[in-house]
Amino acid sequence: MSYQVSEQLRLRADWDLLLNVGDEDETGEADINVFSVGPEFRF
Known part of the structure; x- marks a missing residue:
């Protein structure tokens, strides 16, 4: 998802x-959720 500023x-x-x-x-097993938010710059 993105929003054009x-x-x-x-x-x-x-x-x-x-x-x-x-x-x-060995290490244990799990499900992982990764959430990320950030800027995207265009030149």
Whole structure:
């Protein structure tokens, strides 16, 4: 998802879901949610 602030600036938001990360016997296994928000500059 993104929102155009101006011709050169856009705000961006992302969500990634990573399933079954890790080894259950060694490090443990889990699902991971990654949320990120940031600017995108265009030149």
